[in-house]
Amino acid sequence: MADGTPSTVPEIVRELNARFGDAAFTLQRTADGMPTLWVAVERLQEVLRWLKNEAPKPYKMLYDLTAIDERLRKNRLGQPAADFSVVYQLLSVERDLAAPRTAAGDLRLKVALQGATTDNFPHLPSITGIYPNANWYEREVWDLFGIVFDGHPNLRRILLPPSWKGGHPLRKEHAARATEFDPYQLTALRQDMEQEALRFNPEEWGMKRGSEEHDFMFLNLGPNHPAAHGAFRVVLQLDGEEIVDCVPDIGYHHRGAEKMGERQSWHSYIPYTDRIDYLGGVMNNLPYVMALEKLAGIQVPERVQCIRVMMTEFFRITSHLLFYGTMAQDVGAMSPVFYMFVDRQKAYDVIEAITGFRMHPAWFRIGGVAHDLPKGWEQKVQEFLDWMPKRLDGYRKACLENSIVKARCVDVAAYNTAEALEWGVTGPGLRATGCDYDLRKVRPYCGYENYDFEVPLGHKGDIYDRIVVREEEIRQSLRIIEQCLKNMPSGPYKADHALTTPPVKDRTLQDIETLITHFLQVSWGPIMPAGETSFMVEATKGINSYYLVADGGTASYRTRIRTPSFPHLQQIPSVIRGQMVPDLIAYIASIDFVMADVDR
Amino acid sequence: MQYTLKRIEPNYKTGVSPLTDDYTQKPQEDVFTEEQVRRNVLTAKLSDLVNWGRKNSIWPYNFGLSCCYVEMATTFTPTHDLARFGSEVIRASPRQADLMVIAGTCFMKMAPVVQRLYEQLLEPRWVISMGSCANSGGMYDIYSVVQGVDKFLPVDLYVPGCPPRPEAFLEGLLMLQNSIGKEQRPLSWVVGDQGIYKANLPSQRDTKHAERQAQTILRTPDSV
Numbered sequence A: 001m002a003d004g005t006p007s008t009v010p011e012i013v014r015e016l017n018a019r020f021g022d023a024a025f026t027l028q029r030t031a032d033g034m035p036t037l038w039v040a041v042e043r044l045q046e047v048l049r050w051l052k053n054e055a056p057k058p059y060k061m062l063y064d065l066t067a068i069d070e071r072l073r074k075n076r077l078g079q080p081a082a083d084f085s086v087v088y089q090l091l092s093v094e095r096d097l098a099a100p101r102t103a104a105g106d107l108r109l110k111v112a113l114q115g116a117t118t119d120n121f122p123h124l125p126s127i128t129g130i131y132p133n134a135n136w137y138e139r140e141v142w143d144l145f146g147i148v149f150d151g152h153p154n155l156r157r158i159l160l161p162p163s164w165k166g167g168h169p170l171r172k173e174h175a176a177r178a179t180e181f182d183p184y185q186l187t188a189l190r191q192d193m194e195q196e197a198l199r200f201n202p203e204e205w206g207m208k209r210g211s212e213e214h215d216f217m218f219l220n221l222g223p224n225h226p227a228a229h230g231a232f233r234v235v236l237q238l239d240g241e242e243i244v245d246c247v248p249d250i251g252y253h254h255r256g257a258e259k260m261g262e263r264q265s266w267h268s269y270i271p272y273t274d275r276i277d278y279l280g281g282v283m284n285n286l287p288y289v290m291a292l293e294k295l296a297g298i299q300v301p302e303r304v305q306c307i308r309v310m311m312t313e314f315f316r317i318t319s320h321l322l323f324y325g326t327m328a329q330d331v332g333a334m335s336p337v338f339y340m341f342v343d344r345q346k347a348y349d350v351i352e353a354i355t356g357f358r359m360h361p362a363w364f365r366i367g368g369v370a371h372d373l374p375k376g377w378e379q380k381v382q383e384f385l386d387w388m389p390k391r392l393d394g395y396r397k398a399c400l401e402n403s404i405v406k407a408r409c410v411d412v413a414a415y416n417t418a419e420a421l422e423w424g425v426t427g428p429g430l431r432a433t434g435c436d437y438d439l440r441k442v443r444p445y446c447g448y449e450n451y452d453f454e455v456p457l458g459h460k461g462d463i464y465d466r467i468v469v470r471e472e473e474i475r476q477s478l479r480i481i482e483q484c485l486k487n488m489p490s491g492p493y494k495a496d497h498a499l500t501t502p503p504v505k506d507r508t509l510q511d512i513e514t515l516i517t518h519f520l521q522v523s524w525g526p527i528m529p530a531g532e533t534s535f536m537v538e539a540t541k542g543i544n545s546y547y548l549v550a551d552g553g554t555a556s557y558r559t560r561i562r563t564p565s566f567p568h569l570q571q572i573p574s575v576i577r578g579q580m581v582p583d584l585i586a587y588i589a590s591i592d593f594v595m596a597d598v599d600r
Numbered sequence B: 001m002q003y004t005l006k007r008i009e010p011n012y013k014t015g016v017s018p019l020t021d022d023y024t025q026k027p028q029e030d031v032f033t034e035e036q037v038r039r040n041v042l043t044a045k046l047s048d049l050v051n052w053g054r055k056n057s058i059w060p061y062n063f064g065l066s067c068c069y070v071e072m073a074t075t076f077t078p079t080h081d082l083a084r085f086g087s088e089v090i091r092a093s094p095r096q097a098d099l100m101v102i103a104g105t106c107f108m109k110m111a112p113v114v115q116r117l118y119e120q121l122l123e124p125r126w127v128i129s130m131g132s133c134a135n136s137g138g139m140y141d142i143y144s145v146v147q148g149v150d151k152f153l154p155v156d157l158y159v160p161g162c163p164p165r166p167e168a169f170l171e172g173l174l175m176l177q178n179s180i181g182k183e184q185r186p187l188s189w190v191v192g193d194q195g196i197y198k199a200n201l202p203s204q205r206d207t208k209h210a211e212r213q214a215q216t217i218l219r220t221p222d223s224v
Helices: A011-020 A041-054 A093-098 A134-145 A188-198 A270-274 A285-296 A302-330 A336-355 A377-400 A403-409 A417-422 A463-486 A512-523 A565-570 A572-576 A581-591 A595-599 B021-025 B034-040 B046-055 B067-075 B111-120 B132-136 B166-181 B209-214
Strands: A025-028 A036-039 A061-069 A084-091 A106-113 A123-125 A148-150 A217-221 A233-239 A242-249 A531-538 A543-550 A556-562 B099-103 B126-130 B157-159
Touching: A011 A025, A011 A041, A036 A041, A041 A084, A041 A106, A041 A123, A061 A134, A061 A543, A061 A556, A106 A123, A134 A148, A134 A565, A188 B111, A233 A581, A242 A572, A242 A581, A270 A285, A285 A531, A285 A543, A302 A336, A302 A377, A302 A463, A302 A581, A336 A377, A336 B067, A377 A463, A403 A463, A403 A581, A463 A581, A565 A581, A565 A595, A572 A581, B046 B166, B067 B099, B067 B166, B099 B111, B126 B132, B126 B166, B157 B166
Parallel strands: A036 A106, A123 A148, B099 B126, B126 B157
Antiparallel strands: A025 A036, A061 A084, A084 A106, A217 A233, A233 A242, A531 A543, A543 A556
16 A cells, blocks of 8 residues: 555554554554554553553553654644644564564554633643653653653753743744844853853752762763763762762754754655764764655665665664764773774775765765765775774774673663663663664564574663673674675666655656656655654664655655664663763773764 | 895994995095984074974864864874874863964853863963854854854964864864974073064965865766
8 A cells, every 4th residue: 555554453552442442543554554542642541551560561662752743734634633743653562573574563543632822821641650761752842842840850841941941942933043033142141141051959859968877969961072972961979989869961052953853845855864873974864864755655776775784784883883982982992982983084085986975975866876886885884894894803803802891881871771761771782781672673574584694682671781782783783784785686776656755767758748747856856655664773872753744835744753772862861870980981882972963 | 035144243333334345445534424413413492493493393272062072083083094194182271282273163151161271271372163163153143152262262274164074174274383483582581582482374265275176077976
């Protein structure tokens, strides 16, 4: 079926109907085929509690929580009336592993909220009591939509500054551009006021200033600290050098990428995706274009799939190399990062030769890639494949077997699989706990089922395992690239489809009709059919997905970017309580995040 | 291996290489020639010497905001090797640094922090705005982004690109060095005019215009 909706009712929908009755839910058809159910706000907590704790093969992970401002949407496609809808996406790793390749572990629940006006905030109950990682997501929805979650322990702004007076930006009545507001000025008065607003107040977080014996020290790490990997702040409550508790503070890197999607055309949004996980390059394009291809019903040629796999694996390698080097640096090894940047340079030579750019090629297109592979690409790729393995062997001796690295990393900041799922951890951080969950194997996309590679796993879930897993992933990526090199299919680099953008050239200059169609498609951009779609990929740092609402226009009605690093940072306090400050530095490095991937 | 033994000569006369055998025969007065003085004595204005020292030992502050910082960090590593130009000593505290590279997007939540860090740099200090976001907001004309860091900081040099290549950053740094070499600053708070005279930097678009226009054959993307 063109819209991807399965013809049979998914198992989980049958189970839910059996438990709560048919009347409790309204089924929505979506282009991504994910079971999507509307549930009444009164029954939300009850349903979620059952799904997490009592359902067979339960949904242990709250994968995403977001909202949609429905007030200006024209094509509601028979959904219940709503001014705002709040979307809960759950993931059951157990269901996925029990039935691989069927995406059986997905479930999306929606709640309709009515009666919202510009200065009236809709309410619904918080689910932080059921899923602890809902905490930050609910704060984000409050911050950007002005939806109140009753019972939330600390509902305050998260991405925008605490002094923000401009309302809730993802509401449709809120202007998008900075140039629509007064020009930014930073007077001495405002400077003092903003600095004061950033001051940490322990009482606001329910923290004590001291124990019975002595006072705690509050240490402000960031928002600019060499070990914080970007504009990230974490306030530590210290008893000596032991971390009693800590509060991560994000939002210093909020670029409004989701709002941006509402004014860029489907096509011209691609460069913005590159800059989400800015170490991931075209890896970010992939979930976005694949979600749109699902919506448009585009089947890409085999050559496109193979090129996409090859380039995304290159970026996995460069990202992991940067992780590896900075990880070593953060535990005191100064040299490895210099060697690894040389390797990254070698990889960038190949990437640049193929895509024409280094970090943000924006090279994937809806229905294909920007160019065909250039003549002589095989030689370049082969050179890199010859170069890299022996370097990795050297790093294994210099880093992984280094006694200081081991002393700093083994058994430090460990968490188990259950805790990882509880906090929404995906990617190498999840696999280091021994959970064999890699989307490339569980739900192969882009033809990953045709490649021979292994998923490296850890068993302790400590910092050291996270390093080892990523190190091994570099080797597996090299294997995949080698297979791409040997088996690159011939054929077109774009799908022959009306919505492929830019259109296939030889279908554009035939007569006045094709000329006009081509002109409109490259100037206004393609018009995607109304509907909802999403796609998840195993990105460099975990699972990255785009949830897109198309309203039959040239731009997205709502773009939701679920990034892996956001929940990873939320997990920090639960892991690091009771450990030492140097452990936190090593732990932060082992998360492998970039702030653009957190704040978007 | 063959060796030649040279004994220490207690009556060794300066200015003549001990490796030349006939140095003892040279008359005494030839040793201190004008040539020798020219080689060993430097006369210059103190301000020029200070500028020379400043421009060749810029210590950048370890500060980054987003993607551009990765390319900035790349210039510190062996392939691009910023150490060739004396600027590899990145400092973790603004109080020890004299250059701040605004590498990345300047967010409204971050701007007061950037301002505070800038104030902590000691004079003389310079600011490079690296990449489109810091230059003008770039792609991000959006509610949370300051449209260019020069809205609240004095910027000495802009490096274009999204992100700029490491080579572009290096070029920018060299241009800043050049300009620092030509700066006129008071040597102390009691000596001379207290103003700072900065060399005007010509726009690279104008400087390179002729060369770029002369470029008529562009490489196709069809081969590597």
